[in-house]
Amino acid sequence: MEKFRLLRSLLLEEQVIQPQQIHSPLSIARQDLERIHHRSYHEAFSRDQLTRPEQRRIGLPATRPLVQRTWLAVGGTLLTARMALRHGVACHLAGGTHHAHPEFGSGFCIFNDVAITARVLLDQGELERVMVVDLDVHQGDGTAACFRNDPRVTTLSVHAASNFPLRKVSGDVDIALPDATGDDAYVQAIGDRVPQLLDQHQPDLVLFNAGVDPHGSDRLGRLDLTDAGLLRRDQLVLDAALRRNIPIATVIGGGYDAMKPLVRRHSIVVRAAVEQARLHGL
C-alpha cells in the first residue's frame, strides 16, 4: 500500500505536478459498483466472508484498510475519467485492477475500477463509446469478461503470451507478445495498432492501463522493456488519443519490484501525460 503514497510524494517533490493539481476522490457508490459486481461478491469481500479459495485467488488479506482503499480506488478511477473528460487528460495514482471479474476477484484485483468507470459513464449517458487500452503485462481477462456483451466498449490488451492468467478471456483485440520482447519490438507491435483502433472505433474516452510490469526487471513480467521504452509507449498512447481530441484517463496498473525503482517507474505515465498535455496545448 505504501507505493501509492510514495508515488504522490515523488511527483510533488520532483515538481512533475503541483499540489493544486491533485484531487481526492470519494469512495465509489454501491449502486455504481453493482453495475459490474454482484452484490453477493462485494458484500462477502467487504465483510471478510469470502471463502478460503476465493481469498487465495485474490492473494490479499481482507483487512479494514484494504477494504477502504479498494472502494476508494474505484472512486478515484471514476473521478480521473471525469477530469479527463473536462481537461483532456488526467492520471490516477492507483487503479488498473483488471483481473477482477463481476463475481470474483483474482490476481491482487478485487473490483474492476476501469470496467465500473466505463459502465457508469455509459449508463449515465455521459458518453457513447469507450476504449480500454490495457498495456499491463498480464492479459485484461476481467475487463474482457465484463464487456463480453457490451458493444459500447472496445477492449485492447497487449500482454506477455505465457504470463498470468493461464486461461485468457478474449477481448476485442488481444496482442500476445513472446517472452523477452524489448522496446523496439514492443513499440512496433502497438505503434500502428493503437491509432488504427482509435480511428476505427472513435471512442469518446480512452481508459489507459499503463502497468509497468512489462519492464525487464519486473518480478512478474516476462517482457524486457526499459524505463525509456515505457516512456515511449506511454507517449505513443497519449499522443494518439490527444491528437484525435479523444480524452484519456490513465491508471497505474501492475508493477512488482523493489519500492524505489517501482515508484519511479509508475511516475513515467504521469510525466508523459504532463508532457503530452503541454504539447497538445491542454
Ligand SMILES: [Zn+2]
Ligand atoms: Zn500486471
